[in-house]
Amino acid sequence: MSPNTPFDGALVVRMIEAAPNPMLLVASDGRIEFVNAEFERFFGYTRDELLGTPVERLVPDYVRAQHPALRDGFFRDPMTLRIGAGRDFVGRRKDGSEVAFEIGLAPVRTERGLHALAALVDLTRRRSVELALRESEARFRSMADSAPVLLWVAGKDMGCTFFNRPWLEFRGRTLAEEQGHGWADGVHPEDRERCFDTYARCFEERVPFTMQYRLLRHDGEYRWLHDAGTPRFDTDGGFAGFIGSCIDVTESKRLADELQSLNQELELRVRLRTAELLEANRELEAFCRSVSHDLRAPLRHITGFAGYLLEEPAVRDSAEARRLAEVIERSSRKLGLLIDDLLAFSRMGRVELARRRVALKDVLDEVLADLTPEVEGRAVEWTISQLPEVWGDPALLRQVLANLLGNALKYTRPRDVARIAVESEMVDSEVVVRVRDNGVGFESAHAGRLFQVFERLHGEAEFEGTGVGLASVKRIVERHGGRVWAEAELGQGACFSVSLPRESDGRMGGAA
Amino acid sequence: MNRLKRILLVEDSELDIEMTLRALAGHRLANEVAVARDGVEALDYLLRRGAHAGRAEGHPVVILLDNKMPRMSGLELLAILSADDELRHIPVVMLTSSREEGDLVKSYALGANAYVVKPVEFQAFVAAVQELCLFWGLLNTPPPGSVRSL
Numbered sequence: 001m002s003p004n005t006p007f008d009g010a011l012v013v014r015m016i017e018a019a020p021n022p023m024l025l026v027a028s029d030g031r032i033e034f035v036n037a038e039f040e041r042f043f044g045y046t047r048d049e050l051l052g053t054p055v056e057r058l059v060p061d062y063v064r065a066q067h068p069a070l071r072d073g074f075f076r077d078p079m080t081l082r083i084g085a086g087r088d089f090v091g092r093r094k095d096g097s098e099v100a101f102e103i104g105l106a107p108v109r110t111e112r113g114l115h116a117l118a119a120l121v122d123l124t125r126r127r128s129v130e131l132a133l134r135e136s137e138a139r140f141r142s143m144a145d146s147a148p149v150l151l152w153v154a155g156k157d158m159g160c161t162f163f164n165r166p167w168l169e170f171r172g173r174t175l176a177e178e179q180g181h182g183w184a185d186g187v188h189p190e191d192r193e194r195c196f197d198t199y200a201r202c203f204e205e206r207v208p209f210t211m212q213y214r215l216l217r218h219d220g221e222y223r224w225l226h227d228a229g230t231p232r233f234d235t236d237g238g239f240a241g242f243i244g245s246c247i248d249v250t251e252s253k254r255l256a257d258e259l260q261s262l263n264q265e266l267e268l269r270v271r272l273r274t275a276e277l278l279e280a281n282r283e284l285e286a287f288c289r290s291v292s293h294d295l296r297a298p299l300r301h302i303t304g305f306a307g308y309l310l311e312e313p314a315v316r317d318s319a320e321a322r323r324l325a326e327v328i329e330r331s332s333r334k335l336g337l338l339i340d341d342l343l344a345f346s347r348m349g350r351v352e353l354a355r356r357r358v359a360l361k362d363v364l365d366e367v368l369a370d371l372t373p374e375v376e377g378r379a380v381e382w383t384i385s386q387l388p389e390v391w392g393d394p395a396l397l398r399q400v401l402a403n404l405l406g407n408a409l410k411y412t413r414p415r416d417v418a419r420i421a422v423e424s425e426m427v428d429s430e431v432v433v434r435v436r437d438n439g440v441g442f443e444s445a446h447a448g449r450l451f452q453v454f455e456r457l458h459g460e461a462e463f464e465g466t467g468v469g470l471a472s473v474k475r476i477v478e479r480h481g482g483r484v485w486a487e488a489e490l491g492q493g494a495c496f497s498v499s500l501p502r503e504s505d506g507r508m509g510g511a512a
Numbered sequence: 513m514n515r516l517k518r519i520l521l522v523e524d525s526e527l528d529i530e531m532t533l534r535a536l537a538g539h540r541l542a543n544e545v546a547v548a549r550d551g552v553e554a555l556d557y558l559l560r561r562g563a564h565a566g567r568a569e570g571h572p573v574v575i576l577l578d579n580k581m582p583r584m585s586g587l588e589l590l591a592i593l594s595a596d597d598e599l600r601h602i603p604v605v606m607l608t609s610s611r612e613e614g615d616l617v618k619s620y621a622l623g624a625n626a627y628v629v630k631p632v633e634f635q636a637f638v639a640a641v642q643e644l645c646l647f648w649g650l651l652n653t654p655p656p657g658s659v660r661s662l
Binding site: 296297299300301303304305306307308329332333336 | 525527528531534609630631632633634635637638
């Protein structure tokens with residue numbers, strides 16, 4: 001048999017019977033004339049059940065009424081309708097379930113008249129894939145549209161293919177207007193070159209980018225956007241373009257700018273203030289130098305000449321004249337002490353602290369040694385507890401202890417036995433040192449005044465002093481970042497407390 | 513011709529001059545103090561110029577030098593002395609009211625031999641002046657070219 005010899009009819013029937021698609025022949029009145037094996041399987045009927053019955057039994061109820069009209073249309077104007085032309089149908093199987101299929105139709109003319117030959121393609125699988133795809137697409141869209149950011153998707157050619165609703169609402173434009181490079185018109189002219197350069201370069205290199213640029217909002221205002229773009233790849237790993245998200249950072253940018261300008265202003269102000277302070281400090285220093293020199297010289301002359309006056313025979317011979325000269329001498333000596341104390345006090349506020357780890361015990365020992373002359377001939381009971389290390393200037397801390405212990409000795413003078421205790425206690429990161437005595441004390445209502453310069457709670461005749469000592473203590477301790485306070489009752493002794501930092505700024509001070 | 517004195521006191525305050533001289537009153541050194549009122553006059557004395565052109569040759573055994581003075585301060589004079597090959601050998605005791613650390617450091621840097629702050633206390637002042645003059649004027653052996661010992 002040559003290739004061009006037609007197959008006999010029996011072979012053609014076998015081929016149709018064996019075809020992998022469901023096939024069906026319908027007469028012009030809608031009766032089923034023929035079905036193949038695949039058709040039987042597809043609808044779940046045997047051909048005996050189908051042959052001679054109206055094809056409408058295979059159509060679901062809700063479209064059954066329309067079907068005869070469709071059929072009539074075909075027979076009135078019979079033409080071949082190929083599969084793939086998109087004629088999707090839903091059929092009803094014997095068990096009542098529905099099946100989706102696409103249908104191709106061709107008119108077949110036989111001796112019995114015009115028939116419609118239908119070939120079906122099962123869409124069940126494709127349907128479910130399509131459905132899943134549509135669902136995923138819808139999910140993506142709803143996510144994209146409800147995201148609080150502006151989203152864009154670009155293809156390989158850098159042209160944008162998608163913008164989410166927030167983007168379109170922000171811009172007040174349609175997807176069609178924004179697609180491709182339409183969005184680029186909205187970029188602020190000053191940012192355009194930088195923005196497009198970054199965009200193009202990162203596309204070229206397929207690397208993520210973040211950038212900020214101004215984009216025109218629907219109300220005509222340019223807003224700063226922070227745009228983060230990432231390359232995206234299709235399932236085969238091929239470069240598919242970019243996807244990016246933008247947030248409006250105008251407010252935070254404005255706040256950041258404001259913060260920066262405030263900082264700059266603050267810095268400037270600090271610089272100015274520092275310069276003013278330095279100047280004031282310089283002036284104060286000059287003033288102190290002049291006080292120390294210019295006040296001391298005449299004072300020296302007063303004491304000196306009062307001294308020489310006392311050596312004059314005329315004065316030596318007159319008790320009253322001698323007394324008068326001695327008053328001058330005493331008063332000028334007192335003035336000298338005051339000037340010295342004041343200068344020392346003022347210097348204390350200005351000198352740089354030379355801080356390091358200081359063993360308070362050593363400092364206390366030195367102070368006690370210095371006080372030996374004052375202790376001599378007196379009954380003093382010392383109670384010295386353990387003293388820790390602190391972070392401070394040893395020379396200044398020595399002045400603190402010298403002042404406090406000196407005071408304790410001074411104000412216990414009326415006591416037969418002076419009892420002086422030095423105690424310490426750790427409180428958080430501080431050391432509290434207490435100097436307690438059984439001296440004359442003071443009225444607790446006046447505790448605050450004690451630490452002011454020239455404030456004295458006792459008469460000069462009773463206890464000598466210039467009223468600078470405790471003010472110095474307070475100044476030194478406060479410069480160390482500590483506090484000083486006092487408790488007492490009149491006649492019941494006093495307790496002075498000083499808190500000092502144990503460590504420098506919270507860290508253990510290493511070798512200083 | 514003016515006699516060369518063993519001690520040159522450079523001091524602008526009349527009262528300080530009087531106090532210093534009084535402190536030495538009755539002392540062997542009372543008549544051994546020449547006074548210059550500022551650095552310029554001190555230099556004239558040392559170089560035998562101007563008002564002191566006629567004084568005898570030789571150098572004082574010590575200069576007691578105040579700092580704050582008109583025309584030429586003590587530190588300025590010290591700078592000139594230390595740059596002079598001959599004059600830099602004369603011992604200089606700074607005798608001043610100022611305890612300023614800057615002055616102290618500068619003084620020693622310029623070759624001062626001692627730095628004494630004038631005591632405010634009368635007895636201390638008298639004692640300081642007497643001891644200074646005793647030590648530098650009598651006890652210390654001055655460099656060659658100074659006035660001969662008493």
